[in-house]
Amino acid sequence: MRKVIATEFMTLDGLMLDPADEMEWVQNTLSEEQEEEIRRHQNQADTMLLGRVTYEILASYWPTATAEQEYPEMIDHMNNTPKVVFSRTLDKAEWNNSKLVKDNIAEEVQRLKEQPGKNMIIVGSASIVQALTNLGLVDEYRF
Numbered sequence: 001m002r003k004v005i006a007t008e009f010m011t012l013d014g015l016m017l018d019p020a021d022e023m024e025w026v027q028n029t030l031s032e033e034q035e036e037e038i039r040r041h042q043n044q045a046d047t048m049l050l051g052r053v054t055y056e057i058l059a060s061y062w063p064t065a066t067a068e069q070e071y072p073e074m075i076d077h078m079n080n081t082p083k084v085v086f087s088r089t090l091d092k093a094e095w096n097n098s099k100l101v102k103d104n105i106a107e108e109v110q111r112l113k114e115q116p117g118k119n120m121i122i123v124g125s126a127s128i129v130q131a132l133t134n135l136g137l138v139d140e141y142r143f
Helices: 032-043 052-061 065-070 072-080 105-114 126-134
Strands: 004-007 045-051 083-086 098-101 119-123 140-142
Touching: 004 126, 032 045, 032 072, 045 052, 045 126, 052 083, 065 072, 083 105, 105 119, 105 126, 119 126
Parallel strands: 004 119, 004 140, 045 083, 045 119, 083 098
Antiparallel strands: none
């Protein structure tokens, strides 16, 4: 059975986003060692689980030329990995390989866990981590 792994960037005082809902505090401080660890985690997963806010942040960045210049070794994974976006407010998820799920989060995640494949990672998406934790569906946490 596939695992759901929550992968979070978090400060010691629990901050996950800055006031503008951006990730500059993470992007501007990543070391080569941290980038290598991210790539290692990505290689262990074949599906990303995302909430609306994280999806919108990532979808606005990764398809751009800037991302290709800044992170050429990660762009293929980010743009081509299947993404499941959990949101009741989005009407569509247009980023490449994205599927929008509006209801029945527990059923969808359980169905995905039972399919063959690699692990699934949650990137950011604090509300999704909390919801899946409450449902007993997160198998591992990486901070």
